[in-house]
Amino acid sequence: MLSKQQLNSYWMPFTANRDYKEAPRLVASASGMYYRDQNGREILDGTAGLWCVPLGHSHPTVVKAVQDAVATLDYAPAFQIGHPQAFELAEQLIDYSGHKFGQVFYTNSGSEAVDTAMKMVLAYHRSRGEAQRTRFISRERAYHGVGFGGMSLGGLPANRKQFGTLLAGVDYLPHTHNLEKNAFTRGLPEYGTHLADELERLIALHDISTIAAVIVEPLAGSAGVILPSKGYLKRLRELCDKHGILLIFDEVITGFGRMGTPFASDFFGVTPDFMTTAKGLTNGVVPMGAVFSHQKIYDALMEGPAGIELFHGYTYSGHPLAVAASLASLKVFKEEKVLEHAQSMTAYWEDGLHSLKGLPHVIDLRNVGLIGAIELESMPGKVGARAMAAYKKAFAEGVLVRTTGDIIAMSPPLILEKKHVDQLFGKLHDILKHLD
Numbered sequence: 001m002l003s004k005q006q007l008n009s010y011w012m013p014f015t016a017n018r019d020y021k022e023a024p025r026l027v028a029s030a031s032g033m034y035y036r037d038q039n040g041r042e043i044l045d046g047t048a049g050l051w052c053v054p055l056g057h058s059h060p061t062v063v064k065a066v067q068d069a070v071a072t073l074d075y076a077p078a079f080q081i082g083h084p085q086a087f088e089l090a091e092q093l094i095d096y097s098g099h100k101f102g103q104v105f106y107t108n109s110g111s112e113a114v115d116t117a118m119k120m121v122l123a124y125h126r127s128r129g130e131a132q133r134t135r136f137i138s139r140e141r142a143y144h145g146v147g148f149g150g151m152s153l154g155g156l157p158a159n160r161k162q163f164g165t166l167l168a169g170v171d172y173l174p175h176t177h178n179l180e181k182n183a184f185t186r187g188l189p190e191y192g193t194h195l196a197d198e199l200e201r202l203i204a205l206h207d208i209s210t211i212a213a214v215i216v217e218p219l220a221g222s223a224g225v226i227l228p229s230k231g232y233l234k235r236l237r238e239l240c241d242k243h244g245i246l247l248i249f250d251e252v253i254t255g256f257g258r259m260g261t262p263f264a265s266d267f268f269g270v271t272p273d274f275m276t277t278a279k280g281l282t283n284g285v286v287p288m289g290a291v292f293s294h295q296k297i298y299d300a301l302m303e304g305p306a307g308i309e310l311f312h313g314y315t316y317s318g319h320p321l322a323v324a325a326s327l328a329s330l331k332v333f334k335e336e337k338v339l340e341h342a343q344s345m346t347a348y349w350e351d352g353l354h355s356l357k358g359l360p361h362v363i364d365l366r367n368v369g370l371i372g373a374i375e376l377e378s379m380p381g382k383v384g385a386r387a388m389a390a391y392k393k394a395f396a397e398g399v400l401v402r403t404t405g406d407i408i409a410m411s412p413p414l415i416l417e418k419k420h421v422d423q424l425f426g427k428l429h430d431i432l433k434h435l436d
């Protein structure tokens, strides 16, 4: 039992602190598909933590690798010096990406990966004599983390409104959510490809000479699982190619198997110029992010004057513990055929989710890969209250989900079995049936 003082001392992130501290929800340990609280009560992890534990919790291979790493090389500076495993991991990550990218740059989080990609974009254009290309095109309802870069690209009003004017020079494509056309679609919807064409309008408005890059999440996760239409990302790539604009996929949640492929770019068959990643990169065990960049970006910067080519980096870039966790995670992905298993579960997952159709207040069910969302009709004047009530009830009854507004999002560890799908949707069925 935590004391009032303890509860008061911790300012919790993205949390309704006052509400939470009235009735704290705590987890004390985890393994495989389950968290446990201090009394040993099991809670099924329907969200892989925060989308970051694809291999399940406390995987012995990852745990052992981190234990060995900390006892061997606890820390190594990353500026003008390296350690061999950081290079080994970079090579393996490029391999894992199918050699569509030339380099990886290490950060500590997804937010930092986004900021890093933005800086690389600007440095790239400058190195080619196009320093006026500084404008980023993002999208409404996007989430790109909480640094001033990512926040300025973000399209969720609540994440922006407390923080002033943000970065100048960002414009936004429309989001791709449309319940009228796409509600209850299984998998990717047909409708919405034309929304990518809005890029032409923004190019006409700002002039192509000012536009540096387009950034999108292949699938918007934090906004509540917003799917693109089948052809949307291909169309966006075509338009970027046509106009010489760099394309960034923010794969912080979609990377490392969430769609049953290494990255969403593989799933969609569309290759961006950058991928920002984090979360599943280390199975969530040690904080780490990575930016994958196209060979042409590195090459352009290597042609400048001798000396440091990119004045950017973090004290903990390529931290030995994070590198060890990532190397071990890649090994598990391969040896245990995790992606094959994830693919084999998607049809059962889809059926489980869509079995909730017809329950009170359910206005949409959507899924792709091992991702699912339930959209509930909001209570008048109380957006988010209904989903939050479901979330609290689910946790009390042994299931962890996640909410954004009145959308319940699910993204389980990729190791889940049919019995876990049954448990998750069975419990949600009972809860939604009786929800006010």
Ligand SMILES: Cc1ncc(COP(=O)(O)O)c(C=O)c1O
Binding pocket: 108, 109, 110, 111, 112, 114, 143, 144, 145, 146, 150, 217, 221, 222, 250, 251, 252, 253, 278, 279
């Ligand atoms: C698409 C996307 N980008 C960036 C981030 C930020 O990552 P982090 O919380 O590690 O900074 C997130 C986090 O959920 C994300 O979903």
